[in-house]
Amino acid sequence: MPSNYTGACKPGSFKAFAGNTKCSKCPPHSSSHDQAATVCHCDKSFFRALKDPSTMACTRPPSAPRNVVSLINDTALFLQWMPPRDSGDRKDLTYNVLCQRCDTADSGLTQCEPCEPDLRFIPKALGLTGTSVAILEYAVHANYTFHVEALNGVSGLGVAARSLANITVNTHQAGPALVGVVRKDWATENSIALSWEQVEQPPADIVDYEVKYYEREQEQLSYSSTRTRTASVVVTGLRPSTVYVFHVRTRTTAGFTAYSPNFEFSTAAEDPDVADQGQVLVMVTASVGGFSLLVILTLFLLITGRCQGYIKARMKSEEKRRTRFHSGHVPFSGIKTYVDPDTYEDPTQAVEEFAKEIDPSYICIERVIGAGEFGEVCSGRLRLPGRMDVPVAIKTLKGGYSEQQRRDFLREASIMGQFCCTNIIRLEGVVTNSRPVMIVVEYMENGALDSFLRSRDGQFTVLQLVDMLRGITVGMTYLSDMGYVHRDLAARNILVDKNLVCKVSDFGMSRVLEDDSEAAYTATGGKIPIRWTAPEAIAYGKFSSASDVWSYGIVMWEVMSYGERPYWEMSNQDVILSIEEGYRLPAPMGCPVTLHQLMLHCWQKEAGQRPNFTDVLSFLDKLIINPGSLLTLANDAQSLTDSPEDLPDYPLFISIGDWLDSIKMSQYKNNFLAAGYTTLDSISTMNTDDIRRIGICLIGHQRRIISSIQSLRLQLHHIQQNGFQV
Numbered sequence: 001m002p003s004n005y006t007g008a009c010k011p012g013s014f015k016a017f018a019g020n021t022k023c024s025k026c027p028p029h030s031s032s033h034d035q036a037a038t039v040c041h042c043d044k045s046f047f048r049a050l051k052d053p054s055t056m057a058c059t060r061p062p063s064a065p066r067n068v069v070s071l072i073n074d075t076a077l078f079l080q081w082m083p084p085r086d087s088g089d090r091k092d093l094t095y096n097v098l099c100q101r102c103d104t105a106d107s108g109l110t111q112c113e114p115c116e117p118d119l120r121f122i123p124k125a126l127g128l129t130g131t132s133v134a135i136l137e138y139a140v141h142a143n144y145t146f147h148v149e150a151l152n153g154v155s156g157l158g159v160a161a162r163s164l165a166n167i168t169v170n171t172h173q174a175g176p177a178l179v180g181v182v183r184k185d186w187a188t189e190n191s192i193a194l195s196w197e198q199v200e201q202p203p204a205d206i207v208d209y210e211v212k213y214y215e216r217e218q219e220q221l222s223y224s225s226t227r228t229r230t231a232s233v234v235v236t237g238l239r240p241s242t243v244y245v246f247h248v249r250t251r252t253t254a255g256f257t258a259y260s261p262n263f264e265f266s267t268a269a270e271d272p273d274v275a276d277q278g279q280v281l282v283m284v285t286a287s288v289g290g291f292s293l294l295v296i297l298t299l300f301l302l303i304t305g306r307c308q309g310y311i312k313a314r315m316k317s318e319e320k321r322r323t324r325f326h327s328g329h330v331p332f333s334g335i336k337t338y339v340d341p342d343t344y345e346d347p348t349q350a351v352e353e354f355a356k357e358i359d360p361s362y363i364c365i366e367r368v369i370g371a372g373e374f375g376e377v378c379s380g381r382l383r384l385p386g387r388m389d390v391p392v393a394i395k396t397l398k399g400g401y402s403e404q405q406r407r408d409f410l411r412e413a414s415i416m417g418q419f420c421c422t423n424i425i426r427l428e429g430v431v432t433n434s435r436p437v438m439i440v441v442e443y444m445e446n447g448a449l450d451s452f453l454r455s456r457d458g459q460f461t462v463l464q465l466v467d468m469l470r471g472i473t474v475g476m477t478y479l480s481d482m483g484y485v486h487r488d489l490a491a492r493n494i495l496v497d498k499n500l501v502c503k504v505s506d507f508g509m510s511r512v513l514e515d516d517s518e519a520a521y522t523a524t525g526g527k528i529p530i531r532w533t534a535p536e537a538i539a540y541g542k543f544s545s546a547s548d549v550w551s552y553g554i555v556m557w558e559v560m561s562y563g564e565r566p567y568w569e570m571s572n573q574d575v576i577l578s579i580e581e582g583y584r585l586p587a588p589m590g591c592p593v594t595l596h597q598l599m600l601h602c603w604q605k606e607a608g609q610r611p612n613f614t615d616v617l618s619f620l621d622k623l624i625i626n627p628g629s630l631l632t633l634a635n636d637a638q639s640l641t642d643s644p645e646d647l648p649d650y651p652l653f654i655s656i657g658d659w660l661d662s663i664k665m666s667q668y669k670n671n672f673l674a675a676g677y678t679t680l681d682s683i684s685t686m687n688t689d690d691i692r693r694i695g696i697c698l699i700g701h702q703r704r705i706i707s708s709i710q711s712l713r714l715q716l717h718h719i720q721q722n723g724f725q726v
């Protein structure tokens, strides 16, 4: 048969080898201008790598990586970034992390030079295929500038500028201890007064000091900590004749510095007279009966369970009690315990005990930022004499309240006032002696976590989201260690400050968890946030720290899905039934598989099989130290069924148009139809890659659509199990 392919190739086509083969059209981004071309030359700014075949499209270097962010702790600095918007149409993308250290001389000139050779990059600095790196052995008080460069097989072939994204990190926050020697000023049987001096000028304004202490013999099995704004503190609630280990660190506006060395001080020996008096008291108590003992125990817990912030106000009542509790017959664990304000005959006393009364003339209200259950929430400033202004949020109790409403309102303050933890909202004080009655707390610039995430959809790296979760875990670990059950843990009850630090708030719902491993509060009705609540708490009111862990799993899901509503639009009843059947929320789009596994662990049916908050914290820390563990993403839409073929046939009640309208994505209707997705059936099999392939590029839109597809699948699953209910 005669050959058809003997002619010379026309411009725009080429034939690599002479002979009886067809001319091929020039691959994308290349052209041939002459007849009989054996190769197509790349267009301007496009290239072929040495190993690229001539049939391959010409490609170009990638654009710069995006959103480089840093996280720093005492030992490691983490960088994470997002892939470039343009990969140059190649799959061989890698990254180099280049480092410079820039110091400012006394003359004011900043000089940069390559970083110290002993800086360690984990896994490596050059040729990274992932989008994160950990850096160890960095110097403190230094400014490092990191250049993250995106490269592919054709980088360096043209004259284009390198594709770099830069970030400057200062390591001040992990700086050395600013506190040198800690002195003991005086000690009694139950308290030690300490003071210290700065050894170095702080790199930023001092916010306060954290004093950590524990019994030497306990070797840090448990420790307590307290905060003070001045360079001295009186630590109370200690055991007589006991050696304590103390160390102090400074919190500046740039973060914590390192701890001072350890200092050991002993409390004074017990006064035998007082001890005898105590023994008599215990005997009398025993004869008066269990009720008195309960009161004494409660009061004892009060002493051990308070924050140090308002030392002066407390010292008087402390002194009053001291003689009553010096018997040494009541064991003291050193761990603070939460005291339920409801155990006070007069709850006003609990407020007096745990919350500082603020003179209203020190409060400057600036604007209304929301509406609470009891009245408006405002932002403003607290101007205590001799102190820096503090931005605050002020909850007000609206006029015309009943005595019961006033108590309920202030109950939250008497709970909050017992906590002292970076990840729990801090109570500044209350106004109860004048109108309006107010609760003043620290101001959190970014408001509630759920709405914050919704407004910043897709804008954080996984590591940043995990760091937010870590903060919540620290707060919840503290609460559960104190025996406090939150009962309403949800992203809407987490507040976020300007540095993205998350703090647990909203203590209205809680009840005491008594000092009994079996004891958990049983609800007698009342409103329960179904989607966040563990099945045993819904079914028979068994609230516990383990049920808080279930809610925490839901918060993890809210965070990783940027504030999506758990179980979407399903009714509460359907949620309860689905959970009972064993259904669990699928991994949100872009969620690492390790995090989804942790969520599933928190949602174990048996409360005893769930992790506790300490377990969750150590798990998250391991992930943060090894960010590679966050790289494998869960298989979004595929996770509900093993394969798309398993999907049930189900009635299609709505059209694609209606569905897209309902999620405000109707602009993409043609994308689905043009790609052949003409039924909701076929759409329900789509995953993120499919969504991307049909031209939906905005991450936020991809997320909303994938999330809605998951919701569709969930509802189908439910219909399949239960039949369709109108």
Ligand code: ADE
Pocket: 369, 370, 377, 392, 393, 425, 441, 442, 443, 444, 445, 447, 448, 495
């Ligand atoms: N809304 C409620 N409490 C708040 C707080 N502490 N800071 C900012 N917004 C709030």
